Amino acid sequence: MKVRGPKGTYDVLPADQPLRELVRTTAAAIFSSAGYQRIGTPAFEDTGLFERGVGSSSDIVRKEMYTFEDKGGRSLTLKPEGTAPVVRAYIQHGMHKLPQPVKLWYAERMYRFENPQAGRFREHYQLGAEAIGSGDPSLDAEMIMMLSDLYEALEVPGVELRLGSMGCPACREPFQKELSSFLDERAGAFCPDCLERARLNPLRVFDCKVEQCVAELERAPLLVDSLCQSCQDDFSALRGYLDSLGRSYRVDGTLVRGFDYYTKTTFEFECARLGAQKGIGGGGRYDRLVEELGGAATPAVGFGTGLERIVLALESEGISVPEVGIGVFLVTMGPEARELVVPLVHRLRQEGLSVDMDYAGRKMKGQMKQADRLGAAFTVIIGEEEIAAGKAAVKDMGSGRQEQVPLARLEDEIVLRLTQDGADGQKGSR
RNA sequence: GUGGAUGUAGCUCAGCUGGUAGAGCUCCGGAUUGUGGUUCCGGCGGUCGUGGGUUCGAGCCCCAUCAUCCACCCCA
Numbered sequence: 349m350k351v352r353g354p355k356g357t358y359d360v361l362p363a364d365q366p367l368r369e370l371v372r373t374t375a376a377a378i379f380s381s382a383g384y385q386r387i388g389t390p391a392f393e394d395t396g397l398f399e400r401g402v403g404s405s406s407d408i409v410r411k412e413m414y415t416f417e418d419k420g421g422r423s424l425t426l427k428p429e430g431t432a433p434v435v436r437a438y439i440q441h442g443m444h445k446l447p448q449p450v451k452l453w454y455a456e457r458m459y460r461f462e463n464p465q466a467g468r469f470r471e472h473y474q475l476g477a478e479a480i481g482s483g484d485p486s487l488d489a490e491m492i493m494m495l496s497d498l499y500e501a502l503e504v505p506g507v508e509l510r511l512g513s514m515g516c517p518a519c520r521e522p523f524q525k526e527l528s529s530f531l532d533e534r535a536g537a538f539c540p541d542c543l544e545r546a547r548l549n550p551l552r553v554f555d556c557k558v559e560q561c562v563a564e565l566e567r568a569p570l571l572v573d574s575l576c577q578s579c580q581d582d583f584s585a586l587r588g589y590l591d592s593l594g595r596s597y598r599v600d601g602t603l604v605r606g607f608d609y610y611t612k613t614t615f616e617f618e619c620a621r622l623g624a625q626k627g628i629g630g631g632g633r634y635d636r637l638v639e640e641l642g643g644a645a646t647p648a649v650g651f652g653t654g655l656e657r658i659v660l661a662l663e664s665e666g667i668s669v670p671e672v673g674i675g676v677f678l679v680t681m682g683p684e685a686r687e688l689v690v691p692l693v694h695r696l697r698q699e700g701l702s703v704d705m706d707y708a709g710r711k712m713k714g715q716m717k718q719a720d721r722l723g724a725a726f727t728v729i730i731g732e733e734e735i736a737a738g739k740a741a742v743k744d745m746g747s748g749r750q751e752q753v754p755l756a757r758l759e760d761e762i763v764l765r766l767t768q769d770g771a772d773g774q775k776g777s778r
Numbered sequence: 779g780u781g782g783a784u785g786u787a788g789c790u791c792a793g794c795u796g797g798u799a800g801a802g803c804u805c806c807g808g809a810u811u812g813u814g815g816u817u818c819c820g821g822c823g824g825u826c827g828u829g830g831g832u833u834c835g836a837g838c839c840c841c842a843u844c845a846u847c848c849a850c851c852c853c854a
Contacts, residue, residue, distance in 0.1 A: 411852090465847075465849065466847080468854080475854095552852090624849060653854065716813050717814055724814090741813085
């Protein structure tokens with residue numbers, strides 16, 4: 349192997365495109381029907397945006413960012429997540445003056461310096477949405493349903509929803525103290541990772557999978573049980589909405605999301621088909637982020653979902669999108685035929701038809717084979733005999749029927765055949 | 779950053795106790811002096827990840843290194 353793409357990256361080959369395209373267009377339709385408009389943000393941002401936004405205690409900021417200095421001495425970072433850039437754009441463009449909430453969605457590449465594994469890459473593609481400017485739990489429900497509808501529309505198998513609440517500063521801080529003292533009392537019972545978490549961000553101990561720790565945590569206090577009145581009200585309102593929407597979910601007091609900015613609602617969709625990295629999408633409310641990034645105090649909620657993980661889940665079901673073949677393939681033999689066909693191919697393409705010809709010097713048989721591989725609906729054969737007779741052979745690749753068409757009428761005949769309904773070739777449909 | 783598995787043709791893989799490489803698929807051609815999807819035949823294609831070592835001799839053994847996959851951490 350001489351050359352390779354960088355670790356954790358992948359190429360999207362032609363065969364991979366249709367399914368990804370399907371996911372993107374399905375998402376775009378669902379998001380826009382809920383009034384979300386697409387926004388694009390730069391591939392890189394000032395490093396400080398993520399340090400302040402995502403939070404310096406998060407793993408992402410501590411060890412996963414692609415940070416570099418540009419020639420002007422600025423510290424920049426390839427974006428590891430989508431929310432902070434969108435919030436930055438909201439503030440920068442004065443979107444607080446627009447009718448609230450401002451609803452935005454994005455499809456962007458994200459970068460994290462992690463070791464790759466199933467469903468995890470250093471560059472990945474994320475679809476996400478943010479609704480900024482309302483704290484109403486019905487908006488949380490809208491967000492959750494958009495994601496849920498996306499998975500449903502795509503028929504992603506085995507998707508489950510977990511729901512939790514991170515509370516607000518008013519209830520979280522006292523709770524963290526309570527949890528910390530619980531952890532301190534039993535310090536001996538936890539693994540070294542958990543002791544580290546207890547110091548940095550106690551809530552993260554709930555992520556631990558070590559049996560001993562999990563057992564010990566059975567008796568730990570849960571944040572969902574000690575929410576303040578306001579957080580409790582919002583949480584039960586959200587649950588009411590989800591119930592009436594018929595969206596099933598599991599309340600999980602141990603659901604903790606990785607970014608420091610989350611408040612109140614957190615949610616995560618999991619897919620059992622995915623292996624260890626089974627989180628397929630998730631999000632939550634971040635009522636303090638806009639303010640922390642320098643805007644006015646503004647509540648907001650959002651989610652992100654990984655395109656690769658959706659595709660992986662779909663592929664585990666053997667789902668494939670049929671490839672569409674080309675319209676017509678022009679088979680030529682001899683220089684005269686090529687002289688005639690090169691401009692003809694160009695004119696037909698200008699008509700918007702999908703047309704191809706041989707560029708590899710294949711013999712006739714090889715050209716027919718190529719036409720078949722490309723899924724051509726029709727083949728036009730022009731050789732010395734045809735030139736001499738002033739006619740071309742037009743062959744229907746489905747039926748195998750072939751007829752002679754005068755060269756003078758050939759172009760009109762091709763246009764006619766290809767603009768009829770269903771004239772597109774269909775690969776693999778014979 | 780850590781652990782395990784794996785690295786042989788473009789792809790999927792075989793290669794017995796070490797004797798300097800093979801199949802299937804793909805591609806090109808022939809069987810059908812100008813007609814596809816089936817079949818048969820032929821051809822193109824390999825520094826056996828890389829660098830050392832042991833040996834008369836290494837794809838096979840040893841060491842190192844890199845990469846890939848999976849898992850941990852964490853996340854989409």
